Amino acid sequence: MDSIFDDAQSRLTEVFSRIDLPDDVRERLAHPKRSLTVSIPVRMDDGSLKVFTGHRVQFDDTRGPTKGGIRFHPDVTLDEVTSLSFWMTIKCAIMGLPFGGAKGGVVVNPKNLSLLEVERLSRGYVRAIADIIGPKRDIPAPDVYTNSTIMGWMADEYSTIRREQLPAVITGKPVHLNGSLGRESATGRGALHILDQWAELQGINPKETTVAIQGFGNAGYHFARLAFQHGYKIVAVSDSKGAIYTERGLHPDSVMEHKRQYQELKAIYCDTSVCETGDFTTFSNEELVTMKVDVLVLAALENVITIDNADRIQAKTILEIANGPITSQADAILNQHDITVLPDVLANAGGVTVSYFEWVQNRAGLYWEEEEVNERLAKFMRREAGHIFKRAEKEETTLRTAAYLHGVERIAGAIQERGTREYFTG
Numbered sequence: 001m002d003s004i005f006d007d008a009q010s011r012l013t014e015v016f017s018r019i020d021l022p023d024d025v026r027e028r029l030a031h032p033k034r035s036l037t038v039s040i041p042v043r044m045d046d047g048s049l050k051v052f053t054g055h056r057v058q059f060d061d062t063r064g065p066t067k068g069g070i071r072f073h074p075d076v077t078l079d080e081v082t083s084l085s086f087w088m089t090i091k092c093a094i095m096g097l098p099f100g101g102a103k104g105g106v107v108v109n110p111k112n113l114s115l116l117e118v119e120r121l122s123r124g125y126v127r128a129i130a131d132i133i134g135p136k137r138d139i140p141a142p143d144v145y146t147n148s149t150i151m152g153w154m155a156d157e158y159s160t161i162r163r164e165q166l167p168a169v170i171t172g173k174p175v176h177l178n179g180s181l182g183r184e185s186a187t188g189r190g191a192l193h194i195l196d197q198w199a200e201l202q203g204i205n206p207k208e209t210t211v212a213i214q215g216f217g218n219a220g221y222h223f224a225r226l227a228f229q230h231g232y233k234i235v236a237v238s239d240s241k242g243a244i245y246t247e248r249g250l251h252p253d254s255v256m257e258h259k260r261q262y263q264e265l266k267a268i269y270c271d272t273s274v275c276e277t278g279d280f281t282t283f284s285n286e287e288l289v290t291m292k293v294d295v296l297v298l299a300a301l302e303n304v305i306t307i308d309n310a311d312r313i314q315a316k317t318i319l320e321i322a323n324g325p326i327t328s329q330a331d332a333i334l335n336q337h338d339i340t341v342l343p344d345v346l347a348n349a350g351g352v353t354v355s356y357f358e359w360v361q362n363r364a365g366l367y368w369e370e371e372e373v374n375e376r377l378a379k380f381m382r383r384e385a386g387h388i389f390k391r392a393e394k395e396e397t398t399l400r401t402a403a404y405l406h407g408v409e410r411i412a413g414a415i416q417e418r419g420t421r422e423y424f425t426g
Ligand code: GLU
Pocket: 067, 068, 069, 070, 139, 140, 141, 142, 143, 144, 171, 172, 323, 348, 349, 351, 352, 353, 355
């Protein structure tokens, strides 16, 4: 397969063809500022020593310290982490957060490790990258297969190394370890704000809207839970093992409870307080992606819709909660078929926005109530989405291009204000 980073970069071609920016901006956005690859030795429970590979890429810090999650996944590569750090740069700029973009990853399947091994690996990763992170340099957070407990261990390790309490080095921590209320559900909640705002604009009634969700991890689950409360009908969900479908609609909380207990998805629905398992169809993830629904939510990994299946997509709207689930070639096909894509760099930005709130609270030493966090999140999401939706209409372009234009202009502003060739040579 082609490089993910080349594909990610190709999005900029359209952006640069639409706005006149100095060469400095293109040059800066074509290269990551710093990439670090480390070996992390971990003592396993059976006494053996295993060495894991980790990466941290800081893409651009023109607008502030770099920011972005850490994923633990067997398929992590430097190419993937670099692309994710590029998307974080664009995302933070789109949301107007005072951050650049970064991303980290460790090549591991945490499901094959004991909890003690995961803790040793998490602390080992922080020791390996401690020289380049910090509350004013680069601030990690959770991503695929990492969670608040892991962030708590990482912040603790960093504070131990620096010999002072520095919770603002990492966000997405547990609430009792200086985390922020509302961070856990922020990505799903933010994505729902974007879908709701789009639905309002298009005159779509949630109660008449069917939704299929690929990926039932943290973001997918919280999105499902909140969308269900807003009246959307969740007819299908999937995890890494496969998908389930039921016409009657699922009750996300009960499905999650069953998954936690038995590690499997089952169609459970509830009538007032009575819940029951009903008839459902099981099928593959690939089939879920091409099924006929109003809204398809992609909440797993990148490269889900590619040139191979883009022609078969039947959903009218796609909400990208994962980073990079649609390749640029597939995007062009969806666009020809008039399928609206609510793009990742906007739709999943709720997570990093509440991470920003957590960092602000850590640095101020003043903690907000959940209601305040949620209100501020709504304000940020709706404000930036409003600009992007208007811009897409005015400039007759896709929401993705409009979002990139919005973010790149902010980054370009910061680059230009430090002086470009035009400034120095008059
Ligand atoms: N991993 C999340 C993302 O891709 C959150 C990043 C953060 O909170 O810094 O946006």
